[in-house]
Amino acid sequence: MKRIAIVGGGIAGLTAAYELSRLASSGVAVEATLFEASPRLGGIVETVREGGFVIECGPDAWVTEKPWARELAEELGLGDEIMPSNDATRKTYVLMDRQLKAMPDGMRMMVPSNLAALDHSDLFSAEAKRAYHDEVNRAAELKASPPQQDESVAEFVQRHFGTEVLEKIGAPLLRGVFGGDVAKLSVNAVMAPFVAMEREHGSLISAMQIRAAAKESNEDAVFTTLQSGLGTLVDRMIAAIPKAWIHLGTAIHSIARDGDSWNVKTSSTQEAFDAILIAAPVHVARTLLQPTDARAAELMEMDASSAVIVAFGFPEATEFSTPPGFGFLVPQDSGSRLLACTFVDQKFASRVPKNGKLVRAFFGGDAAERLMRCGNDEVASVARLELAPILGPLPEPQVTVVRRWPKSLPQYAVGHIERMKELDERLLKIPGLSLLGNGYRGVGLPDLIRDARTAARQIA
Template sequence: MSKHPAQPSAPTKAPAVDQAYPRRIAVIGAGMAGLVAAYELSKDPTVQLILFEATDRLGGTVETVHHQGFTIECGPDSWVSDKSAAYDLAVELGLGPEIIPSNDSVRRNYLVQGRTLQPMPDGMRMMVPTRWLPILESPLFSWQARLAYLREPKRAEELKREAQSRPDDFDESVRSFVHRHFGDEATEKVAGPLLAGVFGGDIDTLSAGAVLAPFVRLEREHGSLIAPTMAAIEKQKAEGKPPPPVFTTLRSGLSTLIDRLAAALPPESIRRNTPVIALAQVGDPARWIVTTSSTTANDSVSHFASSAAPDQPAPASDFFDAVILATPAHVSRALLAPLDTEAATLLHMEATSAIVVAFCFSPESSAKLRIPRGFGFLVPPARTLHDDPELLAGTFMHQKFHHRAPSGAVFLRGFFGGHAAPRMLHWDDQRIAAAAHRQFSLLLGPLPPPLHTVVRRWPLSLPQYRVGHPGRMRKLQAHIARLPGLVLTGNAYQGVGLPALVHHGQQAARAAVQAASARS
């Protein structure tokens, strides 16, 4: 018996436009970007929105679990504060009172060296220092590394000339970019662990133009990265502006943001457990046919079902004036392949998996624990402890944010990714938790059994922006422009953080309305 439902033959003639809703727009995928796009579309009374989600959950990797006073984020735990899109959306949804900053008074990050946690210099913006004294006093760096930092501003004109001599479409690896400015040690000890923790990726292959775009612009404009970064901070101080917190989150957890977005949508517009299996165009001007493997239907729309096996849902098709494709890259690639093979090829990108493990320790069992003051630690790539898979990062959640754990309790989160994650995806929760517990114990001292443990697997959730990514995305957009009414959004294109996904979801909604208007 076939594992896939039979696909219906596509209708050759689009139905007449519904005068009540002159624009029908489909959003495929209800991760953060897709859900934001759907929310933006729901504000337009002339748009009939249908949101298709292949699973029973909305929000993608954003998920919050509550347990006996612990607020446990199973995916991202916050957003970077200096990017306003997520903050503004939360305020718009009435969540202003829920917004809380990171506890920057205890902010410190550590780098694992051997079985010890070595403090990273205070005031770093990724690998760029904002103050000299912490760099000069840090035991993390040799005198050669400190000298490389000190020399970087003096090389500004040389770096600027080199940057401006390169073609506009030039790209290089993160390693190449960071090494040019700061040398070997900063590249290995700061950039490598940091980018592995964010992307689960490798600095030898990650695109500097994609993942370090603000610094690439600084290099082209100023040469030095340190000088303009320090100047911006001094200007801010002179103007009496307090620095923003490094991170921002919601007191009740980021799922609250998902819940508010979903509650703002018409209930009949949400199609859960409805994977889209095909896209096509028909008519002149062309309208989009979205085919799903579910017969979930609204009586006000037409569906064209074909025969299927008795134990399988019949495929169903529906017409739209525009489609926002907000699915992971490998899903988008499969849907695009019949429409434009080269566009699908441009979406052929590696994605790494992530596994999050959270340990909640009661106040009683936490009393003897000695957790270092700070936010957490990063682990250099290609490092293992007792043959366990790599733990790429650990976070002291009870210190990073208030209101994440009961008073006196300890709350730790570990992150597995990179090359280790694929084999761990098939482990049961107990085995994954045991591996994380052993590694935390080696770094922090023996840990008691946790009060509560949460394990989450996120397969293929972190797309890898390889060298040349910006150029490939420009080519992809040129191909998509030949498919009027199709808009792409999600974390495969221009950023993986929540602010980027919110911003790009909003842009996608505007582009879809414009495309649908041109065809209605």
């Protein structure tokens, strides 16, 4: 019987345990022990259901075009729960001068496919619109001279569209996903499809226009979720894992290679395992790996930003209205401490009771770090104060949910892919060890699920 330790019970560690339990039930001689320091599994994936509201405390969906989360949901018997975002009414706003200005139709990230819609937008100055049009004319030049080395997202966007586009939508979009500094984030790691577009077409706009023309009129929605919330995915996996495998409230103090096995120490126990999957946050994983391979630990050194999420469920939508669409982004120099806000009941169906309204406010960076130290009531008050000048006076919510996620968003800095390649090469020389989680090969649920299932199969 092969014994495997899993350190960390977020989505990656939990999925690995689920995959190993599936293999065990099919006759593979394997068993696992899942160590989670906190009292619950799922990491930042958590759903609160209260008063008819379905409130996501972390991610609210997965990117539809990546199939691995959907495959898992269907395998767990959740096919009937799979639900697309309401893309027919998809619109995103940017906060400018305390007003919400809509991004033009046909945008993917900061790249438009519809220049006519762009020209009618009041989001950009005439100079920024000219920069967009010029980018199409510079296709041959851009294709002929792409950088040989990795560059920052800021450099990449500025080369194509200039500073205004970067500051108004490029930076807010990427801060919303990665919580990161666009001057440090690696374009190869976080915008790989756009780098590929540049290599093939030069102009990102031309590439987007070709892509848009090739798409069917019934294209899939951008986002997909579960009707009862993503927490159901966590619940179903937990139900499929032997209870004896799960050890909550158990932090790992150290790991060490001992002959052909791994010695895993907690505060009260010491056990030997044939293999170990480390799915803890990167800063925790780095500390555990340091005595085994100092260079590997050095390659894992990266900044990580924190996030604070505040959700308000209002019982009567007539008392409080939001503009049509999915929500808004907040550029850094806007005077607001917010990072973004989602109009949840407009983004997804079945999220609120009849006539209800649900919004989620996000804080990141320095604002999140400061709010980490505040109580829930104070955090909720700050969120209300930030939202009121933008959306108007907020009525009393029926439900308020506050979540803090410290160091939850690793920053993929310039050179990230090269560092991860070297890290992978070092790990190949350490028998029975794999690293999982959002610090290495992607931050979204599909990426974490794909990596965890692959690693579990390989290590078993």
